[in-house]
Amino acid sequence: MDFALSEFQQLLKEQAERFVERDYGFEQRRAIIAAEPGFSPAHWRTFAELGWLGLPFAEDSGGFGGTAADLAILFEVFGRGLVVEPYLATVLGALAVERGGSPAQKEAILPGVIAGSHKLTLASTETGGRPGALQVATKARKVTGGWQLSGRKAVVLHGASADTLVVSARSHGAQDAPGGIGLFLVPARAYGVTRRGYATIDGLRAAEITLDRVELGDDALLGEATSGFALLDELLDVAAIAGCAEALGCMQALIDRTAEYLRTREQFGRKIGEFQVLQHALVDMYMAAEQARSITLAAALKADAPAPERQRLVAAARQVCAEAGRLVGQTAVQLHGGIGVTDELDVAHYFKRLTMLPVWFADNGQPLDRFIAASG
The missing domain is CATH 2.40.110.10 (Butyryl-CoA Dehydrogenase, subunit A, domain 2)
Structure with missing residues (x-):
């Protein structure tokens, strides 16, 4: 498989990174989640202006014809920024309309979704x-x-x-x-x-x-x-790919923050990053995240494959990302010490997100059971 980003994907990634760096600082996010409705309407309008709300929909529907791999790129950046806007919920609902709806239903729903005026x-x-x-x-x-x-x-x-x-x-x-x-x-x-x-x-x-x-x-x-289950199964696999990609962003953010903490925190008269056992722990975090990245990209590239192949890869990605997220999240908290679980430090928020990601939209079965079933 070719994991290299296309020119469009590189531009999408850079665009999302600029948004997170400029408009989604940790304190800004804390203010957003503390108030109603739990996300920023201004950011939602930005999503529409940047074209992200039209990314996964066909050009005939007014979208950009993006793929699951394109979505994964966006969600990885969302994971780094701990973005809370209702993007995934709206995309899944709108994909249900695009893939299963009549022309009249699509016309009634999709333009509003892409414009940012209709959430599902x-x-x-x-x-x-x-x-x-x-x-x-x-x-x-x-x-x-x-x-x-x-x-x-x-x-x-x-x-x-x-x-x-x-x-x-x-x-x-x-x-x-x-x-x-x-x-x-x-x-x-x-x-x-x-x-x-x-x-x-x-x-x-x-x-x-x-x-x-x-x-x-x-x-x-x-x-x-009587035909909704097959479509629902597809949508939940899209959600799983998005969740795995978001977990990649969370894990990378924790690795970066933990590495910086080990470089600057002093104990016993020396930087704690000089202790080999802590270096090994950081390497374990990195290896787990890279394994998760490989299987997530493989699943995203095969999102349109026949059901058994898609289901098998997505199930594998869910399992690997859940295990990697648990290792990276718990190790990051442990290496930071008590401050790692405080609300004032973003490490705790990444840890909570990594804990919940395997649970959201896990309706299509436990990943190992699903992997076995799809493997025939």
Whole structure:
């Protein structure tokens, strides 16, 4: 595989780095996450102006025709800056519309997304039972002129600030059957929708969402009522690639900060970086991050491959990045000592983000189980 960046990708990377360096300092981020709505509307407008909101969408839809590898480049920089804007949530919801929607649905949703005036989120996670995208208890009942949805969705990323929810719901079949799942466009302010938003430990926002006999028209359904699982599986793999790339950015930031700390912190009359055991720990951090980088790039480059190959590589990336993130995050905290877990130091925020990243959008199964299943 060719891991070299194209000219477009290099420009995208440099553009994102300038944004983070100029507008996303640590204290600026702390102020953003402490206030409502938990992200910066000004930064969101910048995302639209820079074209990032149109990056993953086809040119026919008004986007730039970007790939999963392009998204990974952007998310790695987002990881370095601990960016909290609802980019992933909106992209996933909008990709559901682009890949599964009708021309009318695309026309109604995508221009607003690309312009920054319409935010979406993917509501696929539920409480109780075994985790996974197949575990859908939310009911979709066919009624005259449309559909009626009832159920609860849990830990919906940026669910309280979204304008439209892309909801997985079951029209028939057992709770873990793939054939009965559909994806529905639900206006967030529709009658019967209740949202309870809250902050997560890594500085993001999520919501618990209740759907109480929400009435929708036939035009709310994306594709067929029984074909939503395959599309949902694709979207969760895109989310996993983005999360792995973001973890790479977090790990690199921790490595840089830890190396600098070892160079400057003195103990026993000498720089602590002179102690070989600490040098070895830093090398372990670097090796783990580089292994994670290789498998993440491989998964991103194969995001459009047939399902078994895509699923296998994404599952491998999820597993390797989770293990690497745990090692890098915990080692960084340990080498910084007690200050490494204080809110005043960015190390603690990177650690929390690395802890949560393997959990967000992990609906398509535990990575090792999924890797085995995809390997035949």
